[in-house]
Amino acid sequence: MSAVIETAGLVKRYGRTTAVDGIDLVVERGEVFGLLGPNGSGKTTTILLLLGLTEPTAGTVRVLGLDPLRQPLAVKRRVGYLPDEVGFYERLTARENLSYSARLAGLASSDARRRIDEVLARVRLTEVADRRVSTFSHGMRQRLGIADLLLKRAELAILDEPTAGLDPQSTQELLELIQALARDGITIVLSSHLLGMVQTICSRVALFSRGRIGLCGRVDQLTADVLGGRYVIEAEAEGADLASLLGDLPDAATVLERPGRWRVEAKGDLRPEIARRVIGAGGTLQSIGLRQASLDEVYARYFETEAGHAKAA
């Protein structure tokens, strides 16, 4: 059993609105899995269903081989959750907040004390451990949230919009922390609408749209799919006109983006060929690179077609 999360035909309706509409998801042990999609596309509801914090209208969920509806305590003992905009008791210190969590998790107090010091060091909050949480910045709170889920030695960490509203530096710190957790063998599921961030740390992603998973797979696969398996090469050169130089190449379309800069779309990696031709023609090649499609493009492309279908329907 290497699947940590398995859902089949998961549906959740609130009254007449359908928040989650038939989700089949499999997350393997050790993955960093991203749930991506615009706000209101069913990411948070899916997470609540995984934790057994809300009941599905239809479908099944297995988390770590357990049913979160029937064995919620066993699931919650092994799964850590960082909610969207995590909150703490403002009048208590960081250490007191963690010790409350430890007591709720049923840890013995001597064990808890040791673990609290450990996790505070892990998220680099040791120095402010005895300050009230009301004095904490947003980034510190998020890190404390991570400490909270590390406390019970979770095997699976579910993070809902962990970097929303963080400044770039805090975002970077948090991402490094998440990657470190992944290296320790914790399976991570995170939701986000910031695709660039997800691209750097996720091994697989699922794109959510109106309660369904539109696309699911590895990031490089998805980006390749969106570009239709074509290579996009960007080159800057002086003293040579790429458009005429490359005119005889089959399946290559060369476009002048601005003076001295071209974009070449081709079936293969033409970089060596382009370099040879520019230099052969007596020009100077200033830069040449293969452009990686970003998840943002995948996303935009995907939802474009979605909208197109919707319009056609």
Place this chain on the structure above:
Amino acid sequence: MRRRREGSPFTGLAAVALKEAADHMTSARIHLVMLLVLLTALGAVYATIGEIKQTFSEDQFLFLRVFTMAQDPLPSFVGFLGFLLPLVAIALGFDAINGEYNRRTLSRVLSQPIYRDALLTGKYLGGLIVIAICLVTLWLLVTGLGILLLGLPPSAEEIVRGLAFLLASFVYAGVWLAVALLFSIVFRAPATAALAALTVWLLFAIFWSMLAPLIAGAIVTVDPLNPTTAVAHAEWQTAISRISPNMLYGEMTLALLSPETRTLGLVFASQLHQALLGAPLPVSESLSLIWPQLAGMVAALVVLFTIAYVTFQRQEIRA
């Protein structure tokens, strides 16, 4: 059976209850309310004791008068308690659940290995712990003050009656705590919940005694030529006024702390035939006198808590 859940609903209950109690004990809001209760109660008792010293000479239950006697312009100690205990309970409970929503701690706490039951019950128990501590302290203070200033120890019967009064006060505060807890679940804004709870409190503390005769009058028209209509009217009025926990508490304290009370409600002259008016009842009789009131209050508490419980269980975690 298929949907049976595993694990005890009491996991984490003690942790929640103790944390809530500790939070209340250190919160400025509770300190203020407690200070108000303490000062008014002690003021009332002090004034009463001065009065007792001057006027009463012979009374079997002199000590109980410390609790019940009113000294103009101050009401009696029990009068104050009946008025202010709901306020304490409301202060303890009005933001119990909606506060967790607004601080965004609810989903994090519920993702710990506990059931929702433990959170709600723990919060209620935490409030009850604080109320119990507060009441016992107050009771001991007043008793101590009585001993000190009257130079007279309470008799065993007076202590038993005092303890029964303590229990009645505890249940009464428990009812109001359940009201506050319910409003904290129903209303998402703590201010709305507090206002709603205070409205109910004012209704029962002040207006209910005015409304009861009006409602009874609407149900039964009193015909001056037919005395049974007057009796029916009075009975309706008592029944309606007993919906108010304040009324029930008032009756309980009356029966417990004034042993000469022989009945709560309507009495006919025929029923007083051969009665020794003014003779005190034994404790057991007084207790059986308040039994319906106490049972009614416990029932109200259980019903309110159950409504709160069901509402909370059905509520979605996300706002």
